[in-house]
Amino acid sequence: MNVSLSTDTVANGVNSRMPAVFGRSIRRARGMVVAIIVFFGLMLLQAFISPGPISYFDMSFLISGATPLALAAFGQTLVILSGGFDLSAGAVISLVNAVLAANMDPADMEASVLVWTLVGIATGMGVGAFNGLFIAIFRLQPIVVTLSTMFIIQGITLLVLNQPGGFVSPSLGTFYMGDAIPEFLPSALLLLAALALGWGWLKRTPYGVALYAVGSDRASAAAVGVRVPLVRFATYVLAGGFYGMAGVFVSAQTGSGDPTVGNPLLLSIFAAVVIGGTRLGGGKGGPVGTIFGALVLMIIVNILLALNVSAYFSTIAEGIVLICAVLLSSVSRHSVFTEQIKGAAATISAWRAGNLVSQREQTDRRLAFVTRSNPSVAEPAARPAFLKQHAETLRYAVPAYACLVLVLIATQLVLGSVFGNWNYWNSLLVLSTFLAILALGQGSVILTGGLDLSVPWMIGLSGVMLAGVVQGSDAALIYAVPMVLAMAALFGFLNGFGVVVLGLSPILVTLAMNGILQGIALLYSNGTPSGFASSGLRWFMTGHLLGVTPVIYALVLFVAGGVLLLGRTTFGRRVYALGNSVDAARLSGVRTGRVTILVYMLSAVCAGVVGILLTGFSGQASLGMGDDYLLPSIAVVVVGGALITGGRGHYLGMVGGALLLTALQTLLAGTSLPYAFRAIIFGCVVLAAVVALRERTN
Amino acid sequence: MKPFMKASLLALSVACALTTGARAAEKQQVYLSMSYIGNDWQAEAANMVKALAASKGYADKIDLKVQVAGPNAQRQIQQINAMVQAGAKAIVVYPISPTALNQVVKAACAKGVKIIAYDAEITEPCAYNVTIDQAEAGRKTAEWLVDKLGGKGNVVMVTGVPGTSVDTARTAAAKEVFAKHPDIKIVGEAVGMWSQAVARTELSKLLSTRKWDDINGMWMQVGCFTANSMQIEAGKTPEQLLPCAGEGSNGGRIQMLPADTKIDGASSPYVPMGAPRISYASPPYSGALALKLAVDLIEGKDVPQHTTLPLPLVTNETIKLCQTGEWEELKNGCNVFQPALVSNPGWFASIYSSELPGLGLQAALVGQPDE
Incomplete structure (x- = not known):
């Protein structure tokens, strides 16, 4: 099954312009489409229940607020597509925030946005390379490597900045939190759109195709000549860059540093990825859905507020909204849920007709020539030595x-x-x-x-x-x-x-x-x-x-x-x-x-x-x-x-x-x-x- | 089934929102934005805020809505903005981070919304803060311990959550005091995360390679109740308990009472044992006080930008048992509650404020003001 998926993906890369494939790509992008529908549905709901109309400012604020999560989850999506798992994402955001806040000159109100953005991205990529080295080259399990990295990075972050404080130049805030086109296009939206377009290109490059192939079936990918370690290494480095970018964005958003700011984002990052329709285990999904997943998580805050859901109910309501959102994406003829219902219906009709296996007589139906007690293997082969048996x-x-x-x-x-x-x-x-x-x-x-x-x-x-x-x-x-x-x-x-x-x-x-x-x-x-x-x-x-x-x-x-x-x-x-x-x-x-x-x-x-x-x-x-x-x-x-x-x-x-x-x-x-x-x-x-x-x- | 539940939940809440919205037209909208409610302190503080909002003189003035942002700063930013958009006159905040909210707070101030932070601080100058002096808390308690030990001995420290400004300020101030006394030696430093449960595991780790007899005193942010319990379990008598400078949990304060005090509902180790202690706390009434200041601000009164709460310090000399826990009784100086009334020893006992008449034990336990 996995193998066919990877060949599909390869085929998709080659034939994407053929109309016959169009239906299939829509089906494959179902997760993303549903995340988008859920987001706009929730937005309509908010517009309906909140007293005033949703203004440009509200939208712009919502998008800028969700951007750090969206960026980090974008990186995580790449890792997950490759069949990996990255627990260090939140820690990297904190580290970049701390590095920027501790090193920017408080007197310099016009610090270069480009330079510091690159510093942030490079820091994240450095951590990504560390992860990639151990995971792709030394073939260790991603979850434990990134868990170790998380602890190491948290320690380093506290060395860089031991408590909230520091200074981030307002120039960063003006650039990232401002408008690309006043009253029309927030910079954050432009950034996310650019990334989505960039992904559309990257997906069609040899790297993109290889990414899906590796995530679907590593052995098959290697067999058809994909350089698996290289692809995985590159994925972690790239993902690190995204976390770094998220860290830069958090710095711009908050104007200072906090060594613990990114750590709680970790679980939200995974939620955003899953809502966006990416399958854990690799090979299926994509980061565009993830961006909407992040927006969904952020707009829930507004909905809970507008509905005045009591504080103690908020985590319950959020859990239910999450499950419902993902459940929607799986409602189709071939989803597990419908298969289960079909299966149950079939069982019931079989039971009615009396065809169910358990309803049949409990007689031995084995063929006559199968020896019943099997005396021929009464003499078992000598057991191998303990060490060998349990090697x-x-x-x-x-x-x-x-x-x-x-x-x-x-x-x-x-x-x-x-x-x-x-x-x-x-x-x-x-x-x-x-x-x-x-x-x-x-x-x-x-x-x-x-x-x-x-x-x-x-x-x-x-x-x-x-x-x-x-x-x-x-x-x-x-x-x-x-x-x-x-x-x-x-x-x-x-x-x-x-x-x-x-x-x-x-x-x-x-x-x-x-x-x-x-x-x-x-x-x-x-x-x-x-x-x-x-x-x-x-x-x-x-x-x-x-x-x-x-x-x-x-x-x-x-x-x-x-x-x-x-x-x-x-x-x-x-x-x-x-x-x-x-x-x-x-x-x-x-x-x-x-x-x-x-x-x-x-x-x-x-x-x-x-x-x-x-x-x-x-x-x-x-x-x-x-x-x-x-x-x-x-x-x-x-x-x-x-x-x-x-x-x-x-x-x-x-x-x-x-x-x-x-x-x-x-x-x-x-x-x-x-x-x-x-x-x-x-x-x-x-x-x-x-x-x-x-x-x-x- | 699930979508149906969701739909009915939404319908129900919409109906509620509509009815309360109509009634609250003449009341001022005040919001409480909490960060995380997964610990006892936060819940207790929220109860006191609710009690004040429900008390006479406030119930007809304001309409309080409580929201939780969770541990994630981005979401609190989003939440505060949504509150401003929803027409808040004032927002009481437990800030997740002292710095991360600065931009959104500035924007809210610009729209004339009053932002009042409690317990933790917001560094943006237009925000109002209600806190204790964390450095003073660290210094006073360390000085008490040095005094108890006669300036000499081995000290174990249990700190809070690393990387927070509260923990850094307290710990640094205490260490400064200890550094002035060359005969005070810090022999162990555990990260206690402000939780009795974590203090227990961390102290167990420390003591697996040490004996209680190698330690002379303890300085903790949370954990004295636990440390005393552990010494009793290890076979120490109450007279042998080590001096402990630490938190204001009810269990810890019950242990401070003389061993012959008559109390209801006690069972070891939640019993009076005359434990040598100084008890300090970040008082959970700070949220309620922040709400009071918020209403004052809405009414145009003058409020200082930073309210430093008096540090509640209780020693064996000043400990006094409450019988009912009403505000009138608290006013007369009692500061610890019967275990029969407060069955959880980890519950925070520093709830009295002279500024908040009517807010007693019921306020902190169930969010109701005294009758």
Whole structure:
């Protein structure tokens, strides 16, 4: 399927002027067209509900406001088209903003727009080249490389500018925020239009064709002579340039620097890409839709204001709008959603006619010559040696443990008291528990090729609910824990439902779910979580049983259970089967939809467990307590040797990843290094840990 | 199903908007633009703003609408502009960034809209700011700690969110104080992100390679409640607790009360234990005060460009338990609430302002003024 897509694209590049192809290009651009329709629909809605007419100023402001997001998401789209993933986008925006604000001369009101724009773009491209080097040349996984880069860049940004301030010349603001043609064309719109046109040209160049080819099927692209590493490298550099441009634009917009300004943009960037109709995984979509995706995200702010949606409902409303917008784009004869409905209708009519497989008699229909008990293979071949049998698993799981040993030795050297200090091991294991549990859920989702971004507020909501229900009573735990976990399972089911039945991108569904859960947590707690953990739960997380914190016994059982679940059960086998190829799994009789939904439920329940444990650990629940666990939950899975596109990875490796990250953080927390250096070291060590995980050449 | 829900949601809100719009014709439009509501402080501050808007003398004057921008500065810029377009007379803002909003704030000022920021600052000169003196907070608490330690000892610091001006100002001021005393040694510095949950994990990391006995005192932005709880868990008696300069959470203040204080609804570690503490806070009433100033501005009164709130400092000598938590009672100097009334120990207790009559415990908890 993927192969045919890439040849289509190549054909499109060649025959684009032929009318016969026109219908097909419209169909292929459906995502973009829908993003445009949704944007104008929302604008009409706004015009309808807001008191005054929409003026030129409003439009111009909206477009300038959305431009940084649009630029960054433009770059991200290129990366995603190439089959990659870039988490460093937000950090690069902050860095460029800081570099400009820290280095511009406050006395120079007429600083050269061209020079500083180039400085920004070059800075971004530099970071992009760093990413590209490790991803394209060393063949490391994009998600973990860019995650490391993100930490390193955040550290460097704080070194450049340690707090908000600095100066950006007003000449930049006048140029970018002003009008190209007064009262008619804002500069920002001109910039975006120019980029869209530039893309129209770039798409038809050999690079553009190769970009789609690489994203659709890297092996086929390489086989037909595309220089895959070069294309990927160029893509990251180009994307870095776009982030840099976004940073320049933010600087122009704000007139000064803030070292944290870009970081929260990251999730919006992905939302803009997905709304714009680009498929995660590569090969389908384009950045023009993304620009409208960014505009949609920005106009939602106005709509919520005009409708006076209450503050606690805003994240819920936004999540629903996001899902609806993307759902619209998938309403067609061939969308997953309609296929599902057709499938359900067919099942029902088959059931009525009595033709359904499950309705047939349960007799053995195998042909007579197939031996029933198969005695001929009673003598199994000698099992290969352990190392040989598990070579693949070991190759990917061992690096995390090897790095863990190095970090432990470093801790002993720097801080002392590691080996022979049980207290250290106890703390390390307790702190690793949260990530180890999340890794099972997030890891299973990743093994099937998905991603669960709803983890933070699943943790937050579970914790807040648990504390609210138990109110410090141990007896209440008996019903509160199952209740909270059942609630988590329900939301996990909804995640899976969105992915499987509605056919939406996992990133979008879980991102929207995260917002919805945040809204529910706020509504449930009325903004102030009440209650606290019971003494039994606190003892479980902080007390001692035979000199060991009780949760560690549970962790050992959990890890054993996780290994068995993924390695020894049919569910586990199916998870891997799905990750390797959904189609192959389906044709082999795996109920892929059911497994996918179960995987999201597992992830939600794991997050729920972590919410409960964190409440016990802190003694209380607070709203944002899950915020710090999203990226680490992904990082441990990848550091532990799993492949982000699915199908490869072992739970023990992920546990090693959790231990490594926690040990590293413990080491850094024990030093008196400034935060900036800690972030840089953290990024570098994670990067070093995955160098051993490089993929083999095709 | 989903599109239908969306449609009915929209229809419902349109109907609401229309009816409130008609009624609010004679009232002044005031907006609250919050950044992020995913933490307890923000929600508490918002509750107090709502309580003031609902209180006598304000309910018939203004029509308050609350919106959330999320953590993304671009969206807050967009939101503030949309509020100006929607006819706001004044906008109360919790700014995501002290600098990023400058341009849009300037544009709003030019249209005669009053912009009042609370807790964090907006550096654009036409904006009004309501904050505490962050450097003073860092300095006073560090001085108290140095004093407690007799100018000598090992100190652990737990800071806030790196890269913010509030964290930088507090931490730098505290370090300046410590630097004046050569016998004070900073032995550990953890990034606490202004969260009890993060303080817990960071302190656990610090203490995995250290013993409590190696530490003499703690300076924190948020986390004293947690640190005291951890010492109790580690087998320390209340008398052995280390002096801790830190936040104004209700749990931390309950721990400051003498161990024999009679209170309702307490359970360890949320109990009185006579913990040696100084408690300071960015008070959550700053948003409500900003709204009051906004109304003053609309009515043409004079308001200083920068209102520096008195720094609420509570020590073991000044700690006093409230019974009901009404404003009248707070006025008489009580500053910590019964756990039976406030079950969450992380809740911020510095809610009293002499400027905001009627805004007591109910205001901060559920957004209702005292009767």
